[in-house]
Amino acid sequence: MWAFQSPKTTLLPSHATFLPRPSLKSPICSITLNPTASTADNNKLIQSLCKQGNLTQALELLSHEPNPAQHTYELLILSCTRQNSLLDAQRVHRHLLENGFDQDPFLATKLINMYSFFDSIDNARKVFDKTRSRTIYVYNALFRALSLAGHGEEVLNMYRRMNSIGSPSDRFTYTYVLKACVASECFVSLLNKGKEIHAHILRHGYDGYVHIMTTLVDMYAKFGCVSNASCVFNQMPVKNVVSWSAMIACYAKNGKAFEALELFRELMLETQDLCPNSVTMVSVLQACAALAALEQGRLIHGYILRKGLDSILPVISALVTMYARCGKLELGQRVFDQMDKRDVVSWNSLISSYGVHGFGKKAIGIFEEMIYNGVEPSPISFVSVLGACSHAGLVDEGKMLFKSMHVAHGICPSVEHYACMVDLLGRANRLEEAAKIIENMRIEPGPKVWGSLLGSCRIHCNVELAERASIRLFDLEPTNAGNYVLLADIYAEAGMWDGVKRVKKLLEARGLQKVPGRSWIEVKRKIYSFVSVDEVNPRMEQLHALLVKLSMELKEEGYVPQTKVVLYDLKAAEKERIVLGHSEKLAVAFGLINSSKGGVIRITKSLRLCEDCHSFTKFISKFANKEILVRDVNRFHHFRDGVCSCGDYW
Template sequence: MNTAVQLLFRRSLPSLPWTRQVRAGLLPLFAAHLRLSSTGLFLLPSALSLRLPPDPFALPAAINACAALPNSLPVGRQLHAISLVSGISADPFISTSLVHMYLKCAALPDAHRVFDETPQRSVAVWSAMIAGNAARGRASEAFQLLDQMRSSGTQPNLITFNGLLVGLNRSGRPDKTLPLLQRMHSEGFELDSVAVSSALSAAGDLEDVTAGCQIHGYANKTRLEAYASVASALLDMYGKCSRAEEMLRVFDALASPDVASRSALLAGLSRNGRVDDALAAFAEFRAQGAELNVVCWNSMVACCSQNGKDMEALELFRQMQSAGEEPNAVTIPCLLPACGNVAALMHGKSAHCFSLRQGIIVDVYVASSLVDMYAKCGRITDARVVFDAMPKRNVVTWNAIIGGYAMHGLANDAIEMFVSMKRHRQKPDTVTFICLLSACSQAGLTEEGEHFFDEMQNEHGIDAAVVHYACIVSLLGRAGRLDEAHELIRKMRNEADSCVWGALLSACRVHGNVALAEVATKRLFELEPTNAGNYVLLSNIYASKGMLDEVERVREMMNAMGVKKNPGCSWIEIRNKVHMLLAGDKSHPQMSNISEKLERLGAEMKRLGYRPSINLVFQDVEEQDKEYILCGHSEKLAVALGLVSTPAGTSLRVIKNLRICGDCHATIKFISMVEGREILVRDTNRYHQFKGGSCSCGDYW
């Protein structure tokens, strides 16, 4: 269609006489086409070069096309110049669309200049100014303009107010939306579907379910509920206010739900943790052949990647493409967390290529999620390359790179980036300091960590949250200052949670402090009685001290509580395919090769004097079996699979869902030496880079 229209213009325009009729017939078509398609801007220069006579009827539409399409400010300026030289710039329609266009393109001074130079200010040009200023985050200017408008004798209408409402919502000021709605109501405006949709959207953002219900009542009374935009805004509001049941009731009552309503429902279910319901609803929509769009697909991909269903997210993305739904700039940040979680580097790379091809790499969300993905996939250098190439960054971007360095144990790089961040005048937030402090604690930079903890509170006015305390506890703990760490927990203003006590417990394991470990676990068993990790850690500490009766006691306690150990799970990507290995699982088709490889390595290690750490085995079985269980740990299986499936010398990347076990750590160090391989293992905390028999964590984790 677009190409056809283009050809029509190319062929017919030069030969047509420029009669009033031709203009009248073609220009609106041209303008409508501009507004609809990204090829519009391609058409515009050719139309200009045809010496298209400036037309006060067509210019506004062309100017609006510039407002709607990205990167078209230069063309918009050109159209502005044309209106100036042809003496029609004072036309109220033209100046209104110019104001609108400049505000949409973030050229505020230009918008204000055009507005100031408009002698006869229509309601429309005032409305454009007010809406545009509000949407650009200049709420107080917008309200001032509204007052000026009135005192200059022009009365605002419903469109003026609605524009202000929408602008306030968009610029993150939903708190100002509801009072404005009240004011409109008391000034006697009959609210329409736009006003009600915006109000619902604000109520949702504020999680103000009382206001939301009131507006719902109003919409019901006035029959505005029947409007599609009101329906989807209602679903969105209930979803954001954690009223999933009410949301489902609204959806079921819809006579004919549209795509936006379906999308709002899917997003709402996902947001409320009802992942399976969202997947079921999505499957049902597909089975019905109901219309779905890229927003629905993106919601579902995000739903999976945010809820531990990473493989499902990758699969949905594949299905999305085979269903002919073109991914967009939002799809990438929905998908990439899943790639990062399971280290699906090839999928992540292809998303990177896609972003380059589509020109969406300049989107700060897209590039930030790429930085994060590369870091999580063990490619910190690639993360840095993407970071350096970004034209614009935000706090999330900086946090991604600092957190990436932290995860790789590269604390000095993390600190360097933090310094650079401040030089770029980017304000750090609470996440920045979590990344920075954990970098210091991973690398044992105790003094630096303490310094940043003070800097956070004194220079940046950020209150220490519980997670920051947890970082400091591991920092002190790593340095062996366990009593200080314990003291800090006692002095904390906030209530210490399981992260804080867990950090202390981990430090106790490293330094073999049984007494303090018992203090920490006492609290942990109260705070999270069903977390198997705490029992296992305590048992490991006892085991390392040979306190086998205590080990037995912990196991009994765990059984009594009905706590089951989380199955260990590792992922490795081999030639585009992500393989998942569960501890003790024999189902992988390559299992005989894996076992054979592990046996051969085990024999070699024993010959060199290595003894398997059978005391780390938690299960109550014979010694022989303990050794066998250790060999079945998922990270060993994944490494062995990598060894037998890739050429010698290739580096391997394994992701694990739990903390790496001591025996596996020792074994993989050994493997990295005898096999001459670099092996990266990411556990819940960080990357371990095994090379030539040692690990980048310095045996502290």
């Protein structure tokens, strides 16, 4: 047996004593061997080298030791992942096979976890396949690895086989299998699988485990099934801060920002023993950003400072986004400037913030500054910067960036990137070029890409291309009412009333309804919401009266109502009455009544701002001498003195 004596003997533990024998020099790492050391000594030495992080010497010693212990391999595997060295990991694996440990289920579990860490899923699978004694740990490790790698269906198939051979699941299995349901593209079929597993959990009495139930809340959240998620959450016998955070995140991510803030309020008021943490705060900030609830966001920022959560990177990135999305770009920039360290997500937050405010060149500048600072762009960096180009009409710059993605940064364009390019070209009325991009795509264009094209067709009223995109969209997303409405809008603008009727019939036949646009405004920390067809809102009469008065006055100043988007073949006066009731005009009127002199009116809209509201708000900003900030579904419009920051390009 041979042991190595490290030159840094002071680092070694007391058991690593060396006999006074003539020593040999290792050619590789200049450490001295002790030929009399026992296997036990060698194992101890390798283990201590691993614990010290000295993987090179541990491996060198391993190559001379034919009888390493199970625990030695365990520490070596851990050390390889800590040092992020796949090559060393494979060396350990080979050694382990040569020494007859290939059927050890404990080490198989460790190896599967190790290969999962290195994203080497084929190797993880091979280890599982070769292990005959498949304990629940081995199964769980593979389920975890496959779920993380996005192979959800494979996990579910194996889970079925596992059940059929009578191999029992444990509480860990359920969490991994639930995760598998959302680790796949085939959402519809796997939602049903998730529901089946939910039933298994109830049947086998696992519904008291907080981890499993929280994973279940998260699974329903990721499928967009908010009511199922809240049902599970409400029935949980024990909830902790993670369960609350999962439910708040569910609301924040699924367009229920009001509910997210309300649940956070409940957490603060009704649970004395639970303290929100950084993860909770990120979702709460997202909800504030979605509602443009600046005052609430400021309060949350104060809470974050008091709790010392202001140095956590995801929290700061969410703060940057919150301020920018509440119209306070300069505050977002200030938070970013004060960061001690930044990661790619922080940079992406700032890039997209400038993007939604229409500062395309500035967004490109930040993107370049990020690279100059040694931060490699991520796929989302490109989505952000291409989006910024699109809002600002920077077509050539966007095309260059798109090209550089693969050439300079080795990132293959995904569906999201193609959707950005289609949007960029489409908005700039280069629709044929946009269609050409889709034709030449190397991957299957999904609904996002066709949706971008249809959106651009709506802006430039291109009936022929819109029909082409719609055929694909109605097939890919048969229940998305928004696509039908866009096509109907295009027909209406083109005066093709038969087409409008046809699409409306299709919408009805599929049991779908047009989702009305909604606008919000925050006044004295309270959020007021408006929809155009709101008969129960007690303020409606007063707001309508004000809008009629304003409309008459503005017409004298040159305002001409744009009624071409009304989906009915009606007389001009009737169409005018309909567009005057749009939700953002109601919010503007409410803001005029309730804002202080010199105060900015901030409005958020759930859809794209319509042309009439855009023109109306420009006039109001001039003749009421008001600064109005409207965030629509895509970007900001900053109205001041009769002009909009988008330059009428949106």
